[in-house]
Amino acid sequence: MITVFILFSALCAAPEIVSVTNAPDDDGSLLLIQLDGAVETAEDHIGLLVMRREIDSEGALWETVFEEVLPLEASEVMDGYDPDYPILPMTSYEYRTVTVTLSGDSIYSDVFVGAEVARGEWFNQSEVPTLIGSFLFLGLIFFYFHKAKRGADLYLRPIAGIEAIDEAIGRATEMGKPILYVPGLSTIGDVATIASITILGRVAKKVAEYQTPLLVPNCDPIVFTVCEETVRQGYIEAGRPDAYDSDSVFFLTQSQFAYVAGVNGIMMREKPATNFYLGMFWAESLILAETGSLSGAIQIAGTDAVTQLPFFITTCDYTLIGEELYAASAYLGREPKQLGSIRGQDACKGVIMGFIALGVVLSIVYAITGNESVMFLGNLLGL
Numbered sequence: 568m569i570t571v572f573i574l575f576s577a578l579c580a581a582p583e584i585v586s587v588t589n590a591p592d593d594d595g596s597l598l599l600i601q602l603d604g605a606v607e608t609a610e611d612h613i614g615l616l617v618m619r620r621e622i623d624s625e626g627a628l629w630e631t632v633f634e635e636v637l638p639l640e641a642s643e644v645m646d647g648y649d650p651d652y653p654i655l656p657m658t659s660y661e662y663r664t665v666t667v668t669l670s671g672d673s674i675y676s677d678v679f680v681g682a683e684v685a686r687g688e689w690f691n692q693s694e695v696p697t698l699i700g701s702f703l704f705l706g707l708i709f710f711y712f713h714k715a716k717r718g719a720d721l722y723l724r725p726i727a728g729i730e731a732i733d734e735a736i737g738r739a740t741e742m743g744k745p746i747l748y749v750p751g752l753s754t755i756g757d758v759a760t761i762a763s764i765t766i767l768g769r770v771a772k773k774v775a776e777y778q779t780p781l782l783v784p785n786c787d788p789i790v791f792t793v794c795e796e797t798v799r800q801g802y803i804e805a806g807r808p809d810a811y812d813s814d815s816v817f818f819l820t821q822s823q824f825a826y827v828a829g830v831n832g833i834m835m836r837e838k839p840a841t842n843f844y845l846g847m848f849w850a851e852s853l854i855l856a857e858t859g860s861l862s863g864a865i866q867i868a869g870t871d872a873v874t875q876l877p878f879f880i881t882t883c884d885y886t887l888i889g890e891e892l893y894a895a896s897a898y899l900g901r902e903p904k905q906l907g908s909i910r911g912q913d914a915c916k917g918v919i920m921g922f923i924a925l926g927v928v929l930s931i932v933y934a935i936t937g938n939e940s941v942m943f944l945g946n947l948l949g950l
Contacts, residue, residue, distance in 0.1 A: 569931040582678045583602065583603050583640060583664055583679075584600060584601070584602060584603075584617075584662050584663070584676070584679040585601040585602060585603050585676065586599075586600075586601040586677065586679070586681070587599070587600050587601070587682035587683060588601070589681050589685055589686055590685075590847075591682045591688065591692075592691040592692055592693055593687065593688060593691075594656075594687045594688075595654075595656035595657075595685045595686050595687030595688075596653065596654050596656070596685065597654065597685065597689075598654055598660075598682065598683070598685055599903070600617060600633075600662065602664070602779050605871075609672065610766045611668045611669040611782075612633065612637050612666050612667070612668055612669075612674075613637055613667055613668065613669050614635065614636055614637055614666070614667035614742035615633075615634070615635050615636075615637055615664060615665070615666055616631050616633070616634045616664065616665040616666075616667065616921055617631070617632055617633040617634075617662065617663075617664055618630060618631050618632065618662065618663055618664070618665060618681075619632055619652075619660045619661065619662045620660065620661060620917075621655075621658055621659065621660060622659040622660060622661050623645055623658075623659055623679070629663075630652045631652075631945070632635070632652055637666070639756065640647070652879060654685050655685070656684075656685050656686060656687060657684055657685070657686065658684065658685065659682065659684055660676050660680065660682045661679060661680045662678070662679045662682055663675060663676050663677065663678045663679060664676040665838065670768070680827070684698055685798050686897055697852075703915075703918065704911075704915040704918075707911045707914040707915055707918070708907065708908060708911030708912070708914075708915070709907075709911070710910075710911070710913070711906075711907040711910040711911040711914065712903070712912075713902060713906035713907070714907065715903035715906045715910070716743055716903045716904075716905035716907070721907070721910050722904045723894065723897070723898055723909060723910075726887065726891050726894065726895070727885055727888060728867050728868075728869065728887045728895075728897060729887070729891075729895050729898050729899060731865075731867060731884070731885045732766075732769070732770065732773075732867065732899070733773065735840075735841040735843075735865045736770065736777060736779060736841065738775060738840055738865060739776070739779050739839070739840035739841045740777040740778075740779045741811070742840045742942045744837075744838060744839055744840035745779070745780035745781065745782050745837055745839045745840070745896060746770070746774060746779055746780065746781050746782065746832075746839055746840065746841045746842075746843070746892065747782045747784075747833065747834065747837070747839040747841070747842045747843065747859075747864070748770060748781065748782065748783045748842065748843040748845075749769060749783075749784065749795045749842070749844045749846070749855065750763045750764060750783065750785065750790060750794055750846045751789075751790075751828060751843065751844075751845065751846020751847040751848055751870070752786050752823060752826065752846070752847060752848060752849065752851065753787070753790075753846060753847035754789065754790065755787065755789045755790050755793060757846070757847050758871070758893070759845075759846050759847040759871050759872075759892060760790060760846050760847060762795050762845070762846075762869075762892050762893050762895065762896055763869075763892070764790075764794060764848035765795055765799065765895075765896035766843075766845055766868050766869075766895050766896060767783070767794060767797050767801075767845075768797045768798075768799075768800065768801050769803060769896075769899040770801070770843065771797065771798040771800075771801025772801040772804050772805045773805075773807075774801070775801055775802040775804075775805035775806075775807045775810055776807070778807075778810060780812075781798065781812075781815045782815060782833060782837065782839065783815060783816040783817070784817060784819045784826070784829065784833065785816070785818050785819065786818075786819055786820060786821055786822075786823070786826040787821065788818060788821075789868070791816065791817070791818045794816050794917060795813075795816040798811070798815065798816050799811050820896070823828060823849070823851060824851065826844075826851075827851040827854050827855060830855060831854065831858045833853070833857055833861065834858050834864070835858070836860045836948065838863075838864075839862070839863055839864050840864055840865065841864055841865045841867070842855075842859040842864045842865070842866045842867070843866075843867050843868075844856065844859075844866065844867070844868040844869070844879065844883070845867075845868065845869045845870070845887070845892065845895075846870065847870060847871070848868075848872055848875045848879075849875065852868075852870070852872075852875040852878045852879060853875075853878040853882065856868065856878060856879055856882035857879055857882055859882075859883075860882050860883075865884050866882065866883035866884050866885075867883065867884065867885045867886075867887075868883040868885070868886045869886065869887025869888075869889070869892040869895065870887075870892065871889050871890075871892060871893075873889075874886055876889075876892070890945060894909050897909045903935075926945060929941055929942075929944060930945070933945070
């Protein structure tokens with residue numbers, strides 16, 4: 568997308584190019600074209616074209632980069648409608664204007680050859696607030712990293728779905744029934760899948776301690792391999808590696824609804840006391856959760872798929888909504904880096920909320936008083 572700004576001061580008959588300079592704070596794809604003005608537009612002059620061509624390219628043709636009906640008004644024009652003629656960085660151009668008359672004649676101006684070469688800037692000065700915000704947020708995250716590593720007791724908001732995990736595992740143990748854990752239908756590259764596998768490690772450790780059967784059906788071969796190793800590691804950490812059943816983690820199929828049919832069959836045959844649906848889900852979410860509800864199991868779900876959350880909320884006992892799924896691993900494991908990351912992100916969100924509230928207050932004050940200093944303060948803070 569190329570932008571050429573046309574700057575001038577008044578109506579003119581046949582504007583000529585005064586200067587072509589590199590645009591500030593860009594990536595090397597913008598040039599500022601200054602036209603002269605102050606001459607009344609002749610009655611038979613109806614249009615203006617700005618054309619350019621490469622100087623160092625043999626046989627280069629003139630390209631129309633801007634066209635407008637005369638008379639011109641003082642304005643800035645975006646040349647984004649013609650992406651076929653991009654401005655190439657470090658390329659020399661020459662320019663000229665063409666005035667079109669009512670009779671269809673074209674009046675060519677002298678060729679302007681003093682154009683600057685388009686160069687990208689190292690830093691966009693308009694992004695200074697973004698830079699300051701980035702340093703602030705990174706500082707908060709590293710601050711809480713340091714506090715967590717020093718053993719500080721960092722508070723995390725209680726999440727009912729996470730606190731119910733131990734209760735659900737205990738219920739399955741008392742009933743002598745298995746636990747079904749569905750790690751979603753996405754690949755290992757999905758953040759929700761990674762968060763789910765982290766929680767699976769915690770569940771596997773508890774299951775090993777209570778000697779409760781665990782079923783983990785998978786629809787992705789890579790996720791299956793990782794889940795298998797995660798469950799095995801959970802049994803090792805619980806001190807019961809001999810109790811690990813290699814058949815507890817298994818692969819069903821990569822077909823979406825065939826996988827769902829297989830999982831539903833497991834629910835109806837094995838009658839698990841607890842069902843976990845943690846990860847990425849699509850249209851199969853309601854089918855899974857509804858079948859689990861009919862089987863009488865406690866159900867804990869979690870996903871960052873906004874479109875599937877309503878189905879889990881209405882059919883499951885507990886639902887981890889969005890970021891709660893990511894926070895679950897830190898909540899359960901209490902690992903310092905994860906705790907510091909969660910607390911740092913929460914602090915960043917608090918700062919953003921504060922700036923939003925301040926912006927609303929300043930907007931109201933300016934609307935009531937019209938004080939220019941209030942507007943200046945808002946612009947200074949990037950509000």
